[in-house]
Amino acid sequence: MSGPKIIDLPKILDKRGNLSFFENSKQIPFEIKRTYWIYDVPGGETRGSHAFREQQEFIVALSGSFDVVLHDGIKEHRFQMNRSYYGLLIPNMYWRTLENFSTNSLALIVSDRNFNEADYIRDFDTFKKANHE
Numbered sequence: 001m002s003g004p005k006i007i008d009l010p011k012i013l014d015k016r017g018n019l020s021f022f023e024n025s026k027q028i029p030f031e032i033k034r035t036y037w038i039y040d041v042p043g044g045e046t047r048g049s050h051a052f053r054e055q056q057e058f059i060v061a062l063s064g065s066f067d068v069v070l071h072d073g074i075k076e077h078r079f080q081m082n083r084s085y086y087g088l089l090i091p092n093m094y095w096r097t098l099e100n101f102s103t104n105s106l107a108l109i110v111s112d113r114n115f116n117e118a119d120y121i122r123d124f125d126t127f128k129k130a131n132h133e
Helices: 124-131
Strands: 005-008 034-039 047-052 057-063 066-071 076-081 086-090 095-099 106-111
Antiparallel strands (some): 005 086, 047 095, 066 095
8 A cells, every 4th residue: 555545435325314334355455353433532632643563544434523634754644534435544654643523523443453552653753763764
């Protein structure tokens, strides 16, 4: 994978309510190993502020909105997540911060790895050095 990208998800329109979905290796290019969600974020708070050495993630705003700010060590990229029919694919070695959460927002994150604390880089300077060696 070359860089972060928005992936449009299937959208089945129905007068009773719409439906979207994603499946392993179809809409997202990896097998899902872990799923978690972020919710009830107080106003002004941020989540994330780390990078992964190996892990890839796919983030969807199931409800509300938030921004995903990615940094490759040189340039910052900002994605506003506010629709449940697309998601953001984030490769490894991107510093990520989630911010500007709206009231009642719900962020769904799926990843290609199980939790492993050793995979996290939690210091931005260490990240920049590791990403550009």
